[in-house]
Amino acid sequence: MKRADLVEATVAVLARAETSLPGWVIDRIEEAARTETNPLAESQLEAILENVAIAAQDQIPICQDTGLPVFHLELGRDANVPFDLRKAVAEGVRRATDEVPLRPNAVDPLTRINTGDNTGPGMPDLVLDLVDGDALRITAFPKGAGSENMSLLAMLNPADDPLEFVLETIVERGGMACPPLFVGVGIGGTFDLAPRLAKRALLEMSGSGSGSSDAGLERDFLARINDLGIGPMGLGGDTTALGVKILTACCHTASLPVAVNLQCWANRSASATVGDEGWNID
């Protein structure tokens, strides 16, 4: 495939993700607005829906926090990639920052100096999977700080209940993460695998992904989160979360890592496929 195609596709998926929400996300917010019984909560959901419509109409970012550039790359085993993937995606991020435009959010963690273009050491962050085929599928998943800052990892005692920890985290921190939330949960693995599972849970929530996941458990857990009554923006109401996905991995018999990655209602993503013949956005 051509490097220029991947750069163009990167600009296009970031622009799409920042300015229009996936249909399934809008459907869930609309459904919540229809069923919410708290008038103040309903006013927040209506403002969110008006905001989403304005962003799509004016082609402007839904939220001023255009996030850090996180991408999911599904690379076909037979794909021909005669260039540096990371550098090509970074070039797309720099162009999108100028063209969409995006807010420059990436700073050095110690000096706090802004790199100015959303790239730098570790950025963009690429989640890479090898899959069948000869194409590359790229998904932009820009992650804002409001919900990321409220996410949490714990190394629990195996006797503890991991879902209880998730509920406590949502009570403690969920109101500041711009609810209604999408909740990605990773249980098991190691200190670093649990949060990767939680992030992947968010990426796969629309149902397109694979990975072990228990739909019945997730439905029941979503109901338990909404029974808390934290509500949109933490102001009280029936709608605290719009989706839950739980991914698990084996862990050491002495360990119980659990990570909860919170995603605000602006669950932004867009995908494109790049092949030898060019690229197409979904």
Place this chain on the structure above:
Amino acid sequence: MEHRLTTPLTTDDVRRLHAGDLVWISGTIYTARDKVHAILRSKGRLPVGLDGAALYHCGPLIRDDLVISAGPTTSSRMARYTKEVVDKGVKAIIGKGGISKAAGNLRSQAVYLAYPGGCGALASRHLKVIGVHLAELGMAEALWVLEAQEFGPLVVAMDSSGRDLYQEARRSAEANLKRS
């Protein structure tokens, strides 16, 4: 109850606002987030006067002096500076998520207004750039002077009598968690 207010605000304006009311604000407002607050603490003042001011916890996306997207940032990070800003005369703090840890510092002098988080595109239709101070802090951290026109819906989330909708929602969530 619904209110339409114009800055600068008075203590009387503030005392008429009750938790759960909706407010639309017009007039000059100032953005301020982590670094502007840190400067206020270290220097004891800002390049703009804050008497009667509405301070917006926001790091906007601005291009060529046009507001592209300008929703609120998480206010809890700025809660530690509440006493200073209220002492300087700020009457309304606008943000998201509340400043419950600093509720006592509103001291019947100021209110906390919640703008729906993430609604940056909606905000762009009601905010214009008048000027900028401390631009060297970068786009998100600079102190932007904005002209608001019917900027809202703002929920009175923490009122001057001490009611705090975030605390109420959280207490009830804690009770519901124990029951579940």
